[in-house]
Amino acid sequence: MKEEIYERLNKVFRDIFDDEEIIVKPETTANDIEDWDSLEHINLIVAIEQEFGMKFNMNEVTTMKNVGEMVDIIIAKTR
Amino acid sequence: MNLISIAFLVFCAVTLITYFIIPKKFQWIVLLLSSIIFLFYNNLSIFTVVQALLVLIPSYFLGRKIEGNSNTKKGKRFLILGIIIIVGQLICYKYINIFIESANLICELLHSDRKFALIENSALIGISYYSLIMISYLIDIYRGTCKSQKNIFKCALFMSYFPILTSGPFIKYKDVENDLYGEHKFNYDRALKGFIRILWGVFKILVISQRLGMYVDVVYSKLTIFSGIYTILAVLAFPLQLYTNFSGSIDVIMGISEILGIKLPENFNLPFFSKTITEFWRRWHITLGVWLKDYIFYPLLKSDDMQELNKKCKKKFGKKVAKKIPLYASMLVMWIIIGVWHGGAYTYIIGSGILQFIFMVLEDLLAPVATKVNSKLGIKEDVFSYKLYQVIRTYLLFAFAMIFFRAESIEQALFIIAHCFVWNLNIMLDEEFYYVMPKIIGLDRYDVRVLIIALVVLFIVQLLARKGDVREKFLKQNIVFRWGVLYALMFAIIIFGCYGEGYDATAFIYREF
Numbered sequence: 001m002k003e004e005i006y007e008r009l010n011k012v013f014r015d016i017f018d019d020e021e022i023i024v025k026p027e028t029t030a031n032d033i034e035d036w037d038s039l040e041h042i043n044l045i046v047a048i049e050q051e052f053g054m055k056f057n058m059n060e061v062t063t064m065k066n067v068g069e070m071v072d073i074i075i076a077k078t079r
Numbered sequence: 080m081n082l083i084s085i086a087f088l089v090f091c092a093v094t095l096i097t098y099f100i101i102p103k104k105f106q107w108i109v110l111l112l113s114s115i116i117f118l119f120y121n122n123l124s125i126f127t128v129v130q131a132l133l134v135l136i137p138s139y140f141l142g143r144k145i146e147g148n149s150n151t152k153k154g155k156r157f158l159i160l161g162i163i164i165i166v167g168q169l170i171c172y173k174y175i176n177i178f179i180e181s182a183n184l185i186c187e188l189l190h191s192d193r194k195f196a197l198i199e200n201s202a203l204i205g206i207s208y209y210s211l212i213m214i215s216y217l218i219d220i221y222r223g224t225c226k227s228q229k230n231i232f233k234c235a236l237f238m239s240y241f242p243i244l245t246s247g248p249f250i251k252y253k254d255v256e257n258d259l260y261g262e263h264k265f266n267y268d269r270a271l272k273g274f275i276r277i278l279w280g281v282f283k284i285l286v287i288s289q290r291l292g293m294y295v296d297v298v299y300s301k302l303t304i305f306s307g308i309y310t311i312l313a314v315l316a317f318p319l320q321l322y323t324n325f326s327g328s329i330d331v332i333m334g335i336s337e338i339l340g341i342k343l344p345e346n347f348n349l350p351f352f353s354k355t356i357t358e359f360w361r362r363w364h365i366t367l368g369v370w371l372k373d374y375i376f377y378p379l380l381k382s383d384d385m386q387e388l389n390k391k392c393k394k395k396f397g398k399k400v401a402k403k404i405p406l407y408a409s410m411l412v413m414w415i416i417i418g419v420w421h422g423g424a425y426t427y428i429i430g431s432g433i434l435q436f437i438f439m440v441l442e443d444l445l446a447p448v449a450t451k452v453n454s455k456l457g458i459k460e461d462v463f464s465y466k467l468y469q470v471i472r473t474y475l476l477f478a479f480a481m482i483f484f485r486a487e488s489i490e491q492a493l494f495i496i497a498h499c500f501v502w503n504l505n506i507m508l509d510e511e512f513y514y515v516m517p518k519i520i521g522l523d524r525y526d527v528r529v530l531i532i533a534l535v536v537l538f539i540v541q542l543l544a545r546k547g548d549v550r551e552k553f554l555k556q557n558i559v560f561r562w563g564v565l566y567a568l569m570f571a572i573i574i575f576g577c578y579g580e581g582y583d584a585t586a587f588i589y590r591e592f
Contacts, residue, residue: 001587037357038361038372039410041377042377042381043379043380043402043406046381046386046389047382057150057216057222057223057374058224058377058378058381059219059223061377061381062224062372062373062377063224077165077458078552
C-alpha cells in the first residue's frame with residue numbers, strides 16, 4: 001500500500017513543482033526540494049487532498065516534518 | 080519600565096534571585112507576580128489589570144470548553160467567540176484612531192467640514208503581544224495541537240510572561256509549556272550565555288542604534304534643511320537603527336529568559352544577508368511571520384473560497400497563472416494585516432504592508448525573466464558579486480519601504496523621497512562643513528568613528544554567526560580571552576554607550592507595536 005501511495009505522491013509532487021525527476025522518500029523534507037517553500041506548501045497539500053480524497057487539518061498542515069509523516073496521515077485517513 | 084534602565088535591572092535581579100532561592104515548585108508563581116508587577120509598573124493604571132483580565136478570563140474558560148470539542152462545530156463556535164472578544168478589545172484600545180482618520184478622509188473627499196477628533200492612544204504595553212499569543216492558544220487547542228491549561232493562574236503566566244511583553248517574540252503554548260511551569264536549577268553555563276546575550280543586545284542598542292537614531296531623528300525632524308546626501312544617509316541608516324534596536328531588545332529578552340531556563344523562539348536570523356525581500360521576511364521578526372502563516376495565511380489559502388477561485392482561474396488562465404492568483408490574494412490580505420498590526424496608521428500600512436507585498440509579487444514574477452536575461456547576457460548568478468548585488472538590492476528596497484514606516488505622514492515620505500534626488504555631494508569637500516555639521520546633527524567625529532568601529536564589530540559577529548553559534552565558539556576559548564572580551568564589551572557599553580542629551584536612551588522603536 002505504501003509503495004502505491006509514494007507512486008501517487010511522486011506524480012503530485014512532479015506536477016506541483018514542474019520537475020519530472022522528483023522521487024520522494026519518507027525522509028524527504030522541504031529542504032530537499034528547491035521550490036518547496038511556505039507558499040508552495042499549501043498548493044501541494046491541496047493537490048494531495050484532491051488526489052487521495054481526504055483532508056488534512058491545520059494542525060497536520062503546520063506540523064508535519066517530512067514526507068514519511070505525510071504518508072502516515074494519508075494512510076490513517078484513507079483507511 | 081524600559082528594558083534598559085536601572086529600574087529594569089533591579090527588577091530582573093530581584094526576580095532572578097527570588098526565582099532561584101525559593102522552592103522550585105513555586106518558581107512559576109514568582110514569574111507570574113513579576114509579570115503582573117511589570118505590566119502594572121509600565122502602565123500605572125487600573126485599566127491594565129482590567130484590560131488583561133478581559134483577555135485572560137474569556138481565553139481561559141473558552142480554552143477549557145474548546146478542548147473537548149477540537150475540530151468540531153461546537154468547538155469552532157467557542158473559538159470564534161474567543162477571537163471576536165480578543166480582537167474586539169484590541170481594536171477598541173489600539174486602532175480606534177485609524178477608523179477616525181478614515182472617516183475624516185471620507186469627509187474630506189466629500190468636501191464636508193466635519194472632522195472627528197483623534198482619541199489619545201490608550202493602548203497598553205504588551206497588549207498587541209498577549210492578544211496574538213492568546214489567539215494562537217485558542218486556535219491550537221481547537222486544532223488539537225495542544226491541551227488547555229487547567230490552572231487559570233498558570234494560564235495568566237503564559238499570557239503575561241514579562242520578558243516578551245515589550246517586543247516579542249511570539250510564543251506558542253506547546254513550545255513553552257514545559258519550561259514555563261517546570262522546575263529550574265541555576266546553571267552557571269546557561270547564565271553566562273544569557274549574560275553574554277544581554278550584553279550584546281545592550282551594545283547594539285546603546286552604542287549603535289542610539290547613535291544612528293540621533294542622526295535619523297534630526298534629518299526626519301528638520302526635513303526642509305536636509306536634502307541630497309544627508310537624506311539618503313538617513314534613509315539608509317534607518318533600517319540599521321531599527322534592526323540594532325529591535326534585535327538588541329530581543330537579545331536582552333532572550334538572555335533573561337535563558338538565565339531563567341525558559342527557551343524562547345528566535346526572532347531574527349541575519350536578515351541583512353537576504354537575497355530577496357521574500358527571504359528577508361523569513362529572517363526578520365520570524366515569530367510574527369510564523370504566527371501569520373499558521374493562523375491567517377495557510378487557513379486563507381486552504382479555504383474553500385480560495386480553492387474555488389483557483390479552480391475558476393485554472394479554466395480561464397491555465398495552471399501556472401491559476402496557482403498565483405489565490406496566492407497573491409492571500410498575501411495581500413496578510414500584508415495589510417501586518418501593516419495594521421504595526422500601528423494602524425496609513426504610513427505603516429504602506430511601509431510595512433503594501434510595499435512589501437508589491438516587492439514580493441514583483442520578485443516572484445520577475446525571477447524567471449531575470450534568470451533568462453542573465454543567461455542570455457552570460458551573467459553568472461552563482462558567484463559572490465551577483466549575490467552581493469542581490470543583498471544590496473534587498474537592503475535598498477527595504478530601506479525605501481521604511482521611509483514610509485518612519486515618516487509621520489505619506490506627504491512627508493514623498494517629500495523625503497523627492498529630496499533624495501538633490502546633488503550636494505560637493506558640500507562634503509567644504510572644510511566648514513565638518514565644523515558646522517556635528518553641531519546640527521549631534522554627532523561629532525568621535526561619534527562617527529565609534530559608530531563605524533561598532534558597525535564593523537557587528538558585521539564581523541554576523542559573518543561568524545553564519546557559520547554557527549558565536550557564543551558556543553566564544554565559550555570554547557581560553558579563559559583570558561573570554562573575560563577580556565566580556566570586559567571589553569562591558570566597558571564599551573559604559574564608555575561608548577550613547578546617552579545623548581534630550582534623547583531618551585531607552586525608547587524602543589518597537590515597543591509601541
